[in-house]
Amino acid sequence: MSDAPIIRVQGLHKSFGKLEVLRGLSFEVKRGEVLAIIGPSGSGKSTLLRCLNFLEEYQAGEVRFDDELVGYRRTAAGKLKLDSENTVRRIRARMGMVFQSFNLFPHKTVLENVMEGPLVVQRVSRNEAELRGRTLLQRVGLIDKIGAYPPQLSGGQQQRAAIARALAMQPDAMLFDEPTSALDPELVGEVLEVMQSLAAEGMTMVVVTHEMGFARQVADRVMVMDRGEIIELAPPAQVFGAPESPRTAEFLRRVLH
Amino acid sequence: MDYIWQWNQIWDYRQVFVRGMQVTVILTCWALLIGLALGLLLGLMRSSRLMVLRIPAAVYIDIFRATPILVQLVWIYYALPILSGVQMGNIASASVGIGLHAAAYIAEIFRAGIASIDRGQSDAAKSLGMGYGQAMRRIILPQAIRRMVPPFINEFATLMKLTTLGSVLAVNELLHEAENLINNTYRPLETYTVVAVLFGLMIYPFIWLSQRLEQRWKARG
Numbered sequence: 001m002s003d004a005p006i007i008r009v010q011g012l013h014k015s016f017g018k019l020e021v022l023r024g025l026s027f028e029v030k031r032g033e034v035l036a037i038i039g040p041s042g043s044g045k046s047t048l049l050r051c052l053n054f055l056e057e058y059q060a061g062e063v064r065f066d067d068e069l070v071g072y073r074r075t076a077a078g079k080l081k082l083d084s085e086n087t088v089r090r091i092r093a094r095m096g097m098v099f100q101s102f103n104l105f106p107h108k109t110v111l112e113n114v115m116e117g118p119l120v121v122q123r124v125s126r127n128e129a130e131l132r133g134r135t136l137l138q139r140v141g142l143i144d145k146i147g148a149y150p151p152q153l154s155g156g157q158q159q160r161a162a163i164a165r166a167l168a169m170q171p172d173a174m175l176f177d178e179p180t181s182a183l184d185p186e187l188v189g190e191v192l193e194v195m196q197s198l199a200a201e202g203m204t205m206v207v208v209t210h211e212m213g214f215a216r217q218v219a220d221r222v223m224v225m226d227r228g229e230i231i232e233l234a235p236p237a238q239v240f241g242a243p244e245s246p247r248t249a250e251f252l253r254r255v256l257h
Numbered sequence: 258m259d260y261i262w263q264w265n266q267i268w269d270y271r272q273v274f275v276r277g278m279q280v281t282v283i284l285t286c287w288a289l290l291i292g293l294a295l296g297l298l299l300g301l302m303r304s305s306r307l308m309v310l311r312i313p314a315a316v317y318i319d320i321f322r323a324t325p326i327l328v329q330l331v332w333i334y335y336a337l338p339i340l341s342g343v344q345m346g347n348i349a350s351a352s353v354g355i356g357l358h359a360a361a362y363i364a365e366i367f368r369a370g371i372a373s374i375d376r377g378q379s380d381a382a383k384s385l386g387m388g389y390g391q392a393m394r395r396i397i398l399p400q401a402i403r404r405m406v407p408p409f410i411n412e413f414a415t416l417m418k419l420t421t422l423g424s425v426l427a428v429n430e431l432l433h434e435a436e437n438l439i440n441n442t443y444r445p446l447e448t449y450t451v452v453a454v455l456f457g458l459m460i461y462p463f464i465w466l467s468q469r470l471e472q473r474w475k476a477r478g
Contacts, residue, residue: 055380085388089388092385103378105396165381
């Protein structure tokens with residue numbers, strides 16, 4: 001393993017039609033780092049996260065994962081061209097993603113959900129996939145729910161299953177898109193606990209969140225976004241203690257009351 | 258009313274109904290096969306991001322839904338041979354005509370079913386590294402097909418009833434056989450009643466099955 005950053009974003013621009021959602025972002029995420037992204041709604045946090053594994057196409061700049069350009073390739077003339085689906089898929093398989101609305105597959109049991117990626121994408125044996133699935137579900141505390149279907153679970157259980165599903169691919173990094181925003185308050189803790197233990201194990205994590213406690217205690221660095229720009233990127237002590245930008249201070253005042 | 262029903266004669270000619278039903282079933286199967294295969298293809302094309310796939314599918318669907326099937330059948334049987342030199346038999350013409358017609362409706366059922374699945378499902382599949390085909394086959398279609406069952410059974414019933422239009426091409430399906438029979442027996446009331454009951458018996462089990470499946474899937478959530 002090198003010390004080179006695993007995710008490197010340079011001059012990233014993204015628009016939906018005329019609406020410019022990301023206006024030239026540049027940052028890096030080191031291996032093993034936990035980066036929390038916070039900011040007001042509509043500031044482009046989720047869009048940024050979705051650009052990292054190319055669920056959203058971007059119009060300018062570049063996203064690199066482990067030094068490889070994500071979603072595009074350079075032609076001999078130096079122009080960017082959309083990459084083949086296969087290359088994009090190979091990179092996506094190395095980044096786990098957890099969604100706000102869980103997005104478990106409702107027609108499959110919890111265990112089948114977790115086995116799906118290894119079986120279909122990595123083509124490991126059924127035994128190997130099941131072993132991974134059981135180990136991970138044990139770890140997130142759902143071993144007694146492996147035969148259940150997602151709609152039978154609470155939101156917190158569903159999100160923990162979704163984390164296990166992403167981990168089953170043995171990813172090099174995990175992307176979390178507001179993982180606790182759809183949960184009842186009393187279920188937030190169990191999901192954050194799982195994320196915290198992942199962080200402690202050294203998983204590289206990019207977490208879009210409204211949980212300021214998590215950002216402050218677990219993140220190595222906190223990125224504050226507003227209107228498609230990075231207005232602050234620093235360790236949590238600095239962002240929460242002595243923010244440089246008045247917009248950060250204003251945002252924090254509002255969310256921390 | 259003092260109409261006197263006479264069933265003896267009808268019973269004597271029961272073989273005619275059996276023969277007609279056989280042709281109706283064959284016609285239904287062929288039309289269904291064509292309708293399903295082409296309908297799935299058109300439905301996927303219609304859901305595509307690529308204009309070169311989406312537009313031709315949309316044009317096909319609109320043309321077949323906007324013109325009467327009777328005209329389509331007659332056109333395939335009488336006009337197509339003159340224009341292209343392809344002359345199909347009457348059963349083949351009717352199967353193809355009803356199949357092409359049903360494909361337009363089945364395509365819309367597939368499209369609507371696929372569109373009804375939350376985008377998060379394909380996001381999740383993609384984020385695991387699945388390709389379009391894998392995501393469709395393993396994640397989207399299995400969920401979409403459940404929602405398609407009721408409209409699909411509906412379309413199946415319509416299709417089976419549409420096979421009676423084969424009679425204009427002199428296909429010996431149930432209705433055509435019945436009409437021939439009436440020319441011999443002069444018992445239209447009995448004969449048409451039997452035809453209606455036979456169609457009901459052929460179609461109702463599928464309607465029942467569809468309701469059962471819907472209930473079972475609803476129970477599991």
